[in-house]
Amino acid sequence: MDLSSGQEALSLSCFGTLDIWPAANVSIMVAIKLSHNLHTPMYFFLCGLSFSETCTTMVIIPRMLADLLSETKTISFPECATQMFFFFGLGANNCFILAAMSYDRYTAIHNPLHYPILMTRKICFQQMMASFMVGILISLCIVSIIFSLSFCGSKTIQHFFCDITPVVSLACDYTVLHKMALLAFTAFVLVGSFILIMISYVFIVSTVIKMPSAKGRYKAFSTCSSHLTVVSIHYGFASFVYLRPKNNDSFRQDMLMAVTYTVLTPLLNPIVYSLRNKEMQIALKKVLGNANRFITQSVNKRVMNF
Template sequence: MGNHTTVSTFFLWGFSNVPDQQGLLFVVIFFSHVTILTANVSIMVAIRLSHNLHSPMYFFLCGLAFSETCTTMVIIPRTLVDLLSDSKMISLPECATQMFFFFGLAANNCFIMAAMSYDRYTAIHNPLHYSMLMTRKICFLLMMASWVVGILVSLCIVIIVFSLSFCDSSIIQHFFCDISPVVSLACDSTYLHELVIFELSAFVLVGSFILIMISYVFIVTIVVKMSSAKGRYKAFSTCSSHLTVVSIHYGFASFVYLRPKNIDSFHEDMLMAVTYTMLTPLLNPIVYSLRNKEMKLALSKVLGYANRFISQMANKKSCEHLENVQNFNK
């Protein structure tokens, strides 16, 4: 280590290069976060309350909405605090915890999407025995497998990253503890660490993507052999929402985590991460709600329940206020 000073805290540089725009960024990110939470919670409530949505496809969609919500909760609240604070310091244990939960949840999202593609293949390949092949137990096991794999991969990445020694520089060129900006601060040789991290990232992104593509190769093979044009259209329409979400998710994630890294690329990665952490969780419920009649109907019921509840609370407050005024006059 020589004369180096060991680092125990980091400075999240984030949006510090645009100090005049941090107030505007706070407002935009805050309302984006509220919208994300509202949209994903609405999806989960709609699936929970609507009995016709108690099927494997919506079970996985509910799991994805929950995971996406948790992912944003790991990143965005801290970012909002940093935008209003002059001190953007984060301790080493806090940084490790943030990295662990973010990548664990992100990996979980990938494998849930793979489980959703298998569910679509099963529904199209063997619709008569679909309920027997995709039982509640099998769906639960697939969901748990996604969580376990995500947690294990994330744990391995965090152990590898924070086994390094950090010295001298403590400025993370990002708004959260992303892998590459943190590894770049290490004073050790990082070649082998970066190679293992890349392989783990490829396992999650490429591995889950291959599983998805295998399912869709079989789906396309089955659909092409269908004699009815109406049947082909119906089969493809059931997969369109999932394919849209997969394209958006893997496009952004692959750009950030599977391309060669250098210091000059950190700014591009940070801008892409804004899209990846804030836009993708918002697009998922929008895509599924706009392209699905059953989901539209369920969401309209949820909104109706919410409006009635708000109206009842407002009427109750009005009655209480009127009663207080009458009591006061007496």
């Protein structure tokens, strides 16, 4: 079964950012890996988030580029199911990593003396793996429901990748029961993880307001500001696409928003963390400086050899 995929004008609008976001996320991961002072739970989760978001975008971008270079712009049935599986699995993983990061901030602020015991490397790794496994299971359920449907009539996907709404709109036996099941799974990921984040921040706020020092309160809130900014961006766009009521204009609106959360959001997240974090700024300057020296030396050697 071949499905027509992609809107050329919309895909072209994303092309200008493709050379920027991989470098941004890779720089974050390399800076955390090479800087020993960043080997803490907070940066461990940030590294995991950057890696997961890079993979999420890689699920979309190569196919979109292939559509740009192809006249047919077709995607096979198995390829569509695979793309959707990895996209939603990694997307759900991002949500639960953000929830783990909020718990990490709560533990650091509420129990600073016991923080090294409560957030060991093993516990952080277990939380990361739990986020990944939950994401994969939820995605498997979503894809199983969608691709068990019968597709008839038009085979043109009104989108630049295999998203839920454009694909199920092609099904001839899509019922209210299917719709409620898909809504339940997406709500579990978005609303469930968001509730966990809000619970953590309720306890964080209650702890911070009891601090006698204004400087201590400012420092505590500043450690959470970057995370809150990323959470607002991530959940704002995702909720608009997957939780709002649909109408006749939904496809076009969803495509416009999809450009944001598949291309721009993975670029904004490392920028937010690097701009609002001095430790990250110092680490990134070292990494970029070393990379610049390496490139300069390589170019000079090539010129001399020539």
